[in-house]
Amino acid sequence: ARPPAHVSRKHTLPSDQLQCDALLLPTQPSVDLWSERNETGGGGGDRCTCDAFLPSSTFPIADLVAVEQTVVEISHKLEKEMGKVIRLIVKLTTEIEKMERDPDSYNEDDFQNTKVEIKQVEALITELQLSISGSTTVFESLRLEVRVTAVVATLNRLEKTHDKNLVLAIRREYIKVQLQLEECERRHQELFKPNIGSCAHTGISKLSQPIVSQLSAHLSSSYKYGGWGKDSKPLPDRESMYWYSGASTAGISSIMFYTNYKNLILRKAFQTTSLKSGWSGTGNNFIIRDNTLYYQINSPFSVAKLNFSTMLYEHRVIPKASSSISYTTSPYQNFDFAADESGLWVTYATVESGGRMVIAKINEASFGLEEEWHTSVYKPGVNNAFMICGVLYATRSIDVHTEEIFYKYDTKTKQETHISIQFERFQEKYSNLDYNPADQKLYMYNDGYYVSYHLWFNHTAASTVQPPYAVT
Numbered sequence: 001a002r003p004p005a006h007v008s009r010k011h012t013l014p015s016d017q018l019q020c021d022a023l024l025l026p027t028q029p030s031v032d033l034w035s036e037r038n039e040t041g042g043g044g045g046d047r048c049t050c051d052a053f054l055p056s057s058t059f060p061i062a063d064l065v066a067v068e069q070t071v072v073e074i075s076h077k078l079e080k081e082m083g084k085v086i087r088l089i090v091k092l093t094t095e096i097e098k099m100e101r102d103p104d105s106y107n108e109d110d111f112q113n114t115k116v117e118i119k120q121v122e123a124l125i126t127e128l129q130l131s132i133s134g135s136t137t138v139f140e141s142l143r144l145e146v147r148v149t150a151v152v153a154t155l156n157r158l159e160k161t162h163d164k165n166l167v168l169a170i171r172r173e174y175i176k177v178q179l180q181l182e183e184c185e186r187r188h189q190e191l192f193k194p195n196i197g198s199c200a201h202t203g204i205s206k207l208s209q210p211i212v213s214q215l216s217a218h219l220s221s222s223y224k225y226g227g228w229g230k231d232s233k234p235l236p237d238r239e240s241m242y243w244y245s246g247a248s249t250a251g252i253s254s255i256m257f258y259t260n261y262k263n264l265i266l267r268k269a270f271q272t273t274s275l276k277s278g279w280s281g282t283g284n285n286f287i288i289r290d291n292t293l294y295y296q297i298n299s300p301f302s303v304a305k306l307n308f309s310t311m312l313y314e315h316r317v318i319p320k321a322s323s324s325i326s327y328t329t330s331p332y333q334n335f336d337f338a339a340d341e342s343g344l345w346v347t348y349a350t351v352e353s354g355g356r357m358v359i360a361k362i363n364e365a366s367f368g369l370e371e372e373w374h375t376s377v378y379k380p381g382v383n384n385a386f387m388i389c390g391v392l393y394a395t396r397s398i399d400v401h402t403e404e405i406f407y408k409y410d411t412k413t414k415q416e417t418h419i420s421i422q423f424e425r426f427q428e429k430y431s432n433l434d435y436n437p438a439d440q441k442l443y444m445y446n447d448g449y450y451v452s453y454h455l456w457f458n459h460t461a462a463s464t465v466q467p468p469y470a471v472t
Helices: 061-101 108-133 140-146 148-162 167-192 261-266
Strands: 006-013 035-040 046-053 201-207 211-215 225-230 242-247 254-258 271-274 281-289 292-298 301-307 313-316 336-340 343-349 356-363 368-378 384-388 391-399 402-410 415-424 432-436 441-446 449-459
Touching (some): 201 415, 211 261, 225 281, 225 432, 225 441, 336 432, 356 391, 368 415, 384 432
Antiparallel strands (some): 006 046, 035 046, 201 449, 211 449, 225 242, 242 254, 281 292, 292 301, 336 343, 343 356, 356 368, 391 402, 402 415
């Protein structure tokens, strides 16, 4: 073996900019480190000399180039042989189709010749298949010349000889593990530490299995209509508060409040508020936001709000909203209230729109409509809907226990998309489905049961790992 090459680089620099610049070279563990020394020459300037001891072998790039050329030749020759087979098959197919159209114009010799040609093509295909696996006679010379196994051996030798620390293999494994770790951390964060208030995603990717808390506080399955959940904009010290309202008909007459989830399960309400006779609501798509109930009334047909802190009641008529167009499985769901990261919403349908859903943004201070968006989704074909980050999501039934988010409308881009995100229902029918931006969960009142779902989102943030090599 030849002795290590010695390289010396000398630079004359001003004394106030004395430095050593070194060209980093690929090293092995046995390679000596750089040595540095300063010298003062007679020319009045300072010199920095850097000595490098290079490895005794250099990377055989010629071998790698030869491997690449061989692989290209294999590909070309294989394509050429496959082309022959394809041309023969096309020719035979044409002749057979002619025979089928006019069999009387062919004699027995023609049929025999065609059979022989078919047998030849079959034999050629068989030999080509055998050649690919490495055992053939027709392409024996090609196999010996190319020697695919030799190509693989050469590549393995290059990696083993010049990657003694297994840098490439370890790097590939590291990238795989890092990507898996990021995905695991992301899902853990979404589940246990959601990024509340963030819309840095492109929408829902999936839902969890239904989380069934228990039968409602009335302890009766006849209370199929109602809703439950948390305040989407809770007052201070009421972040853990839950609420529930249930009835045997599609209406709302009272609300129960619980300090936390434990008391909800134990049915220990700290407050029950009954609505006055003129304030009673219809339908079940009501929500509570900022300690205020937003719901639908029928006399007159309008949207209403009741602030539980001040007991101030208001209602507003939306002239074009239809009082006869509702969701598929629940009557009197003419207005559907929703809250998300961007505020308060209400959806409804109009006769002018042909029963298609309209999205309206509500100004919480004035209780007026700020803007409307007209969608193409037919409300009687929808089970329910909710809003996330200014995007409407609509659901429908697939079967007795399967629900599907099939449609979304983005109010920012005015773009609508048909999607398919399926999730399981605990019971067949439900009357209330709403998203809560305070904890990024979906709450469902499912035939008298409290049911909720965790959500996962398609994140727009790129992975922090940017692999320089393809991960295999």
